[in-house]
Amino acid sequence: MITNVELINIGDELLIGQIVNTNATWIGQQLSLSGYWLKQITTIGDNEQEIIDALNAAKSRAQIILITGGLGPTKDDLTKDVLCKYFNTHLVFDKQAYSDIENIFHARGKVVTETNKRQAELPSACVPIYNKKGTAPGMWFNYGEHVFVSMPGVPFEMQAMMQNDVLPKLKQQYKAMPIVHKTILTQGIGESDLSDRIASWENDLPPHFKLAYLPAAGMVRLRLTGKGVEDMERDMNQRISKLKELIAPYIFGYDDDTIQSVVGSLLLEKQKTIAVAESCTGGFLSHLITSIPGSSAYFMGGTVSYSNASKMSQLSVSEQSLKDYGAVSEAVAIEMAIGARKIYNTDFALSITGIAGPGGGSVEKPIGTVWMGIATHDSCYARKFLLGTNRLRIIQVAADTALNMLRKEIIEHY
């Protein structure tokens, strides 16, 4: 018997489209990975009666009701008071919650305000879920066969509570259905080309296995899910290894890997260092690399040379090359990579120079034209890519693609 879950997202900002409801997406992924079925997502405003109606409706359909939002310290946040009414309980001051709030303020060099102090008052009927990343504690209410869990709407606070407290507690209390997931991350091949390559493999899947194509900027994730049948691991592994043979050249990682985490692990393993020289990506490549904790062990630095002058002064790109071929060219990409490797004294350097638009395009070099260079101790080359016309997508895909160039270089030659 499947345990049904419902999610209630509270906040006017979701109804008027001021923010995208990424919490629902993330929670849906986590529940599905944990073997629970998210039956319905209900988004409502900060309104007492609507919250109570939504709680009653969800209770009539699901055993587990997750709630996000409306826990801020200000007047428009009603969730805590409404839950007090709903469960016919009252607020009590919680020492632990208060010391968490103190720590948050302390870490930001501030003292707790009266308004925030009230966030330490919790319904006496709930089991508090303490918040190490923000000032609003979560609340866990056991209610007959049902459980209601209220969490803050701030994504990284909610995510920490789900992973550290809520999902583990749910697994103790409710049977999850057998479920296995395996995700393969590919780069350099489109969704439909992938599906053509693996068509016969996909057609052989039994009904309890489902393949999902999850395209994202510059990559396609393939997620195979087995659901509802015991002991699927062995079967899953066999199918995955068959799949890997079919698309080996395009695979760069698995499950929660990112191209920056995969490249980071490779650099650590080989004890190599890297620097980057960026033009059109404007620092995003450096940002991706340094978003990985511990990246300072292999990332020495990067130069964002947006102007030709800085390409020459900072990366010793020759004025001649800029004049003869233009800033977006094979020659300049290679010189940028060589320059970055030299000034940061690293084993490898990546360079990106291109036209992200909306301006700057021409007939022979349209928007989306991007040259990427790589320099090593004994080689140096550049490749040209056409990455569409959307500025932010060009930046994202260019950075991912450059990291994948480095990954292949390391795997093939080191």
Place this chain on the structure above:
Amino acid sequence: MITNVELINIGDELLIGQIVNTNATWIGQQLSLSGYWLKQITTIGDNEQEIIDALNAAKSRAQIILITGGLGPTKDDLTKDVLCKYFNTHLVFDKQAYSDIENIFHARGKVVTETNKRQAELPSACVPIYNKKGTAPGMWFNYGEHVFVSMPGVPFEMQAMMQNDVLPKLKQQYKAMPIVHKTILTQGIGESDLSDRIASWENDLPPHFKLAYLPAAGMVRLRLTGKGVEDMERDMNQRISKLKELIAPYIFGYDDDTIQSVVGSLLLEKQKTIAVAESCTGGFLSHLITSIPGSSAYFMGGTVSYSNASKMSQLSVSEQSLKDYGAVSEAVAIEMAIGARKIYNTDFALSITGIAGPGGGSVEKPIGTVWMGIATHDSCYARKFLLGTNRLRIIQVAADTALNMLRKEIIEHY
């Protein structure tokens, strides 16, 4: 009397978090701008009974029910058949819909498949909404005081139908309520400090005005919404100007502004240029600045100096300062800013050096300690901030804070 709208999004992929529900965000924005109130968003799977239950529930709360998804040509798409049952009608072949489908296929050099041909069959009870961008027509059902509108889930197909057909028809049939929104963007003050400062102003708000606090990393957005009363603009503007007086030092922009767009406009207006030197933000500050189209007019470049060696070689930070004060110090922040301004030959330079964690913290310099420097033609100073313990949040807030330092410097002295 307010016309309530409900939105029903149909599709398993939304429940397991395979795609983000950007349709709900976009539709919420459009309705709000048009003066309709989106009361609830309900997301359910491709399941007949759940769709019927959602339709009945929405009908009991709202006059207008918008539906997206489940109109594809494959077996798992049920919406059209369920609507036939719900309105007790039957499918009829629609010539216009079929010729639309033919055109789509011809444009792709293909002939219509039998599966797609069935997409031209529509419920006889509906007014078809023809689809010029895809193969699934929309359906408009008048039903007593209610209207039900079914649209495809593909965003650009749905958006075209909403703008060209659905919103204009709704405005003929239902009175839109007067609605005004104004958002003020603040930096450098917390949600609760804000609410303390404006408490009496907020308490004076009449019931048809509502204030929302929308905190995000490093900033708080204040959104004032007036609803349901005619001619609120004047009252709105008076309240906003009062509010501005109360929190003037913290305001950096309005509505859809970002700190990077505001700083970019200032630099363009004053015809000044900027460069940056980053350590712990690892390129994210450069990325924010260059995410603005046209930023090449004022952004000359940036250096990500992750290692002490590169701080010295690239930014001429003195070995003495690094030895005496450490990389995360006022002296080094100032030297980094001076160095960046010099090598990129700009009017201004910003620097950021700090400890983003998870490693590298100490008692006197805990994780989250960040020094930010600014160099101009006649001044140079640095400030210290404590930005919590979450690596990515520290990076985000540090970049926003540095940009706000520059904004204040320009406004006060240029």
